[in-house]
Amino acid sequence: MGSHGIKDRVAIVGMGCTNFGEQWNKGTDDLLVDANEATLASAGLTKDDIDAYWLGTAMSGMSGMALARPLQLHDKPVTHVENFCATASEALRNAAYSVASGAYDVAMAIGVEKVKDSGYQGLVGAGKTPTDGTGRTLTAAAMFAMCSPGYGKKYGLDDAQMREVLARIAWKNHYNGARNPRAQFKKEVSMETICNAPLMAGGLGVYDCSGVADGSAAAIIVRAEDALKYTDKPIYIKALSLVAGNCSGNADPEYDYTTFPEIAATGRDAYAQAGITNPREQLAMAEVHDCFTPAELLIYEDLQFAERGTAWKEVLDGTFDLAGALPVNPDGGLKSFGHPVGASGLRMVFEAWLQLRSEAPEERTIAHADRGLALTHNLGGYPGEMVSFVSIVGNELG
Amino acid sequence: MRGIISAGGYVPFRRLQRSEIAKTFGSGGGKGTRSVASYDEDTTTMGVEAARLALRSAPDGVRPSALWFSTASPAYLDKNNASTLHAALRLDTDVSAFDFGGALRSGIGALRSALEGGSTTLVVTSDMRGGLPTSADESATGDGAGALLVGDDTAGAVIAEYLGGASTTEEFIERWRTPGSTRSRAWEERFGEIKYGPLVEQAWNAALKSAELSADQVTKVIVTGMHARAVRAVSARLGTAKEALADDRSATVGNTGSAHAALLLADTLESAQPGQVIALVVLADGADVMLFRTTDAIASYAPARTVAAQVEGASDIAYGKFLGWRGEARLEPPRRPEPDRISASVSGRTEEWKYAFVGSRDRSSGELHMPPARVSRVGDAVDDMAPAPMADVQGTIALLTIDRIAYSPSPPVAFAVVDWDGGGRLPVELTDVDAATLQMGDRVEMTFRKLFTSDEIHNYFWKARPVRGS
Numbered sequence: 001m002g003s004h005g006i007k008d009r010v011a012i013v014g015m016g017c018t019n020f021g022e023q024w025n026k027g028t029d030d031l032l033v034d035a036n037e038a039t040l041a042s043a044g045l046t047k048d049d050i051d052a053y054w055l056g057t058a059m060s061g062m063s064g065m066a067l068a069r070p071l072q073l074h075d076k077p078v079t080h081v082e083n084f085c086a087t088a089s090e091a092l093r094n095a096a097y098s099v100a101s102g103a104y105d106v107a108m109a110i111g112v113e114k115v116k117d118s119g120y121q122g123l124v125g126a127g128k129t130p131t132d133g134t135g136r137t138l139t140a141a142a143m144f145a146m147c148s149p150g151y152g153k154k155y156g157l158d159d160a161q162m163r164e165v166l167a168r169i170a171w172k173n174h175y176n177g178a179r180n181p182r183a184q185f186k187k188e189v190s191m192e193t194i195c196n197a198p199l200m201a202g203g204l205g206v207y208d209c210s211g212v213a214d215g216s217a218a219a220i221i222v223r224a225e226d227a228l229k230y231t232d233k234p235i236y237i238k239a240l241s242l243v244a245g246n247c248s249g250n251a252d253p254e255y256d257y258t259t260f261p262e263i264a265a266t267g268r269d270a271y272a273q274a275g276i277t278n279p280r281e282q283l284a285m286a287e288v289h290d291c292f293t294p295a296e297l298l299i300y301e302d303l304q305f306a307e308r309g310t311a312w313k314e315v316l317d318g319t320f321d322l323a324g325a326l327p328v329n330p331d332g333g334l335k336s337f338g339h340p341v342g343a344s345g346l347r348m349v350f351e352a353w354l355q356l357r358s359e360a361p362e363e364r365t366i367a368h369a370d371r372g373l374a375l376t377h378n379l380g381g382y383p384g385e386m387v388s389f390v391s392i393v394g395n396e397l398g
Numbered sequence: 399m400r401g402i403i404s405a406g407g408y409v410p411f412r413r414l415q416r417s418e419i420a421k422t423f424g425s426g427g428g429k430g431t432r433s434v435a436s437y438d439e440d441t442t443t444m445g446v447e448a449a450r451l452a453l454r455s456a457p458d459g460v461r462p463s464a465l466w467f468s469t470a471s472p473a474y475l476d477k478n479n480a481s482t483l484h485a486a487l488r489l490d491t492d493v494s495a496f497d498f499g500g501a502l503r504s505g506i507g508a509l510r511s512a513l514e515g516g517s518t519t520l521v522v523t524s525d526m527r528g529g530l531p532t533s534a535d536e537s538a539t540g541d542g543a544g545a546l547l548v549g550d551d552t553a554g555a556v557i558a559e560y561l562g563g564a565s566t567t568e569e570f571i572e573r574w575r576t577p578g579s580t581r582s583r584a585w586e587e588r589f590g591e592i593k594y595g596p597l598v599e600q601a602w603n604a605a606l607k608s609a610e611l612s613a614d615q616v617t618k619v620i621v622t623g624m625h626a627r628a629v630r631a632v633s634a635r636l637g638t639a640k641e642a643l644a645d646d647r648s649a650t651v652g653n654t655g656s657a658h659a660a661l662l663l664a665d666t667l668e669s670a671q672p673g674q675v676i677a678l679v680v681l682a683d684g685a686d687v688m689l690f691r692t693t694d695a696i697a698s699y700a701p702a703r704t705v706a707a708q709v710e711g712a713s714d715i716a717y718g719k720f721l722g723w724r725g726e727a728r729l730e731p732p733r734r735p736e737p738d739r740i741s742a743s744v745s746g747r748t749e750e751w752k753y754a755f756v757g758s759r760d761r762s763s764g765e766l767h768m769p770p771a772r773v774s775r776v777g778d779a780v781d782d783m784a785p786a787p788m789a790d791v792q793g794t795i796a797l798l799t800i801d802r803i804a805y806s807p808s809p810p811v812a813f814a815v816v817d818w819d820g821g822g823r824l825p826v827e828l829t830d831v832d833a834a835t836l837q838m839g840d841r842v843e844m845t846f847r848k849l850f851t852s853d854e855i856h857n858y859f860w861k862a863r864p865v866r867g868s
């Protein structure tokens with residue numbers, strides 16, 4: 001991949017994140033105002049200090065005015081971006097590049113989604129593009145459900161074993177989310193409850209699916225050399241990688257639903273940008289896109305946290321628990337924190353921000369925070385056809 | 399020589415046990431089963447299935463120059479339903495396609511006109527019959543389609559030569575239904591019986607005379623019409639041998655209305671021997687009689703899928719589900735937004751894909767693209783693709799899933815990633831399946847279905863179903 005990266009050229013100096021969940025009393029504008037205020041406060045800035053904005057939302061607004069109006073921004077450039085469920089990461093990426101380019105001194109990436117106003121459970125498609133009606137109507141849950149038998153078949157796990165492995169991932173994320181005051185589901189859930197939950201699609205039950213939540217999160221980005229003007233604990237961007245898949249998985253008989261090639265590609269690219277050679281040993285933590293439990297399982301292998309065919313064992317061994325060798329989704333992940341589509345990518349970075357600045361609550365302490373590097377992974381789409389984003393951030397230059 | 403070149407009868411996969419009706423309501427029903435169109439079928443899609451069977455059963459290269467479609471339950475008024483069949487069958491633009499309107503008699507009129515015309519004509523009849531719960535129509539009728547490829551032996555070997563026919567017509571109010579109603583009404587039975595007797599007798603005698611045959615020379619006689627009592631009465635008075643009377647499939651399929659004559663003729667031809675005389679007698683606001691003699695060509699005739707096989711390979715549906723599918727009971731819809739109507743202009747651009755399931759294959763790499771693409775998935779080729787017709791290609795299920803939350807007129811949705819014989823893959827929706835019996839590795843074939851209706855526009859596309867016996 002021909003990316004050079006912008007390692008250590010920009011830093012995050014302020015972040016904010018609303019509570020995620022069913023926010024019946026808050027609209028999109030409220031969520032944006034809340035995230036913006038929290039973010040400005042964390043950096044000690046006012047809105048006049050922000051030169052440019054990147055707004056990520058997939059289904060809660062159109063154009064930059066969806067931000068300029070509620071925040072009453074005067075003569076400011078606001079870019080609306082959308083890239084499925086990786087929308088907030090896309091806002092971060094473009095805001096970071098704008099600062100790295102020298103075009104702006106201070107930029108804000110802000111993501112928001114208000115999904116609970118549709119009147120339906122789950123996500124209701126944003127697209128209203130006229131079609132010929134031949135497109136697949138399968139839900140994301142059903143598409144990701146196919147990864148479970150695919151993985152089990154390839155590595156010799158029967159349905160009961162797969163059930164246990166997937167439940168263990170959900171269990172871990174609920175355990176972590178129970179220690180997160182911002183999370184949608186602040187409750188531990190037993191393995192038995194997870195395994196016996198009503199089925200949604202394929203073998204996936206309710207607890208295999210991420211929470212559907214409203215929420216917003218934001219970050220302020222400045223040039224790295226300016227970072228200490230704003231905070232004594234900046235978080236430096238080490239890598240930003242994005243791939244939009246060509247949807248070939250659905251047409252390729254070789255594709256077996258046990259890997260996401262787009263994710264593997266963004267992982268390799270991000271590690272090269274950041275100079276990481278052994279992610280499992282070098283990363284302090286990772287936030288990954290656990291939209292459905294099989295996704296998290298495959299991501300471990302695609303991002304080289306585990307060898308091919310071994311992630312399931314590592315899951316059962318607790319490798320990715322808070323106290324494990326590489327904590328994954330210490331904030332509870334999409335599963336427990338909830339998934340406001342246009343905000344989740346920045347929520348992931350928010351956890352890295354807290355953990356690398358030693359600001360996470362004590363009960364969410366991770367084992368190897370001293371490694372100083374965190375990864376966020378955000379995807380949009382389905383097995384065989386997805387956009388994937390990986391960022392790596394660190395609390396030190398170099 | 400002019401006559402029938404090939405035939406196809408389509409009986410949907412589902413059956414209703416008639417006894418279930420009385421179990422629910424305390425009355426109605428009876429013995430045996432009736433055929434039930436799936437929630438994603440209508441007369442157009444069933445017509446496509448019958449037509450595909452007829453064309454697959456025809457000698458290689460025989461294509462119709464006209465397509466005539468008739469049903470008493472059209473999917474559209476105003477819009478020509480035959481055009482949808484035309485697209486699904488991938489007929490050339492210069493092949494004409496006409497609907498023969500709503501009366502039960504229209505189908506047999508189309509067949510007789512084709513037999514007495516000059517072109518190679520695919521006559522397709524299709525019907526969905528029913529009535530109010532517990533009615534005689536509800537249990538005695540069925541859903542299905544029949545297609546007959548009619549032409550001269552210069553176009554393709556004729557398996558049943560048309561010997562001649564006759565019609566009689568009289569105005570009387572015996573069975574009627576106004577547009578929009580799903581319920582037919584009928585006059586007191588005896589009246590129709592009295593009316594049909596002389597009309598059939600006159601047509602029967604005239605047809606025999608025109609073919610220079612006597613009744614005892616008829617090997618097989620198919621008698622059908624919606625007036626069961628009149629059909630029984632006239633059948634006994636035709637002067638044919640008792641064993642000549644063809645099974646009308648009333649015990650298993652039910653009476654498929656305007657489709658039944660072609661369905662039964664296809665069924666009869668599928669087991670006929672050379673040199674047999676087959677009579678078709680239809681009672682519908684008059685009487686129509688047509689006579690055929692099977693030729694030597696029928697000995698080597700290989701139907702793509704027989705009616706008998708479809709009668710055997712069926713699966714029961716719960717009566718409540720049947721009522722829901724027919725709109726006789728309103729079931730709770732899935733809590734998902736209803737789909738938007740499809741775009742006419744997009745569908746116009748993608749006609750070959752949407753209606754005929756034609757993908758494209760990269761000439762340099764051979765890679766299959768579904769839907770068709772301009773830029774190849776493999777290599778760098780642009781605009782170097784050949785059409786890849788996939789409607790008749792079978793495949794194998796690589797992975798499958800049951801989606802309990804996706805929108806469907808009849809949840810849950812079964813979906814499979816299908817690897818096509820000859821290469822290529824596509825995730826497709828499954829239909830006519832009992833989800834619990836599905837497995838990876840199962841063989842599937844494509845079938846033309848209605849995905850949903852929005853703003854009164856039917857969204858037709860293809861689904862996969864398990865390959866069942868031929």
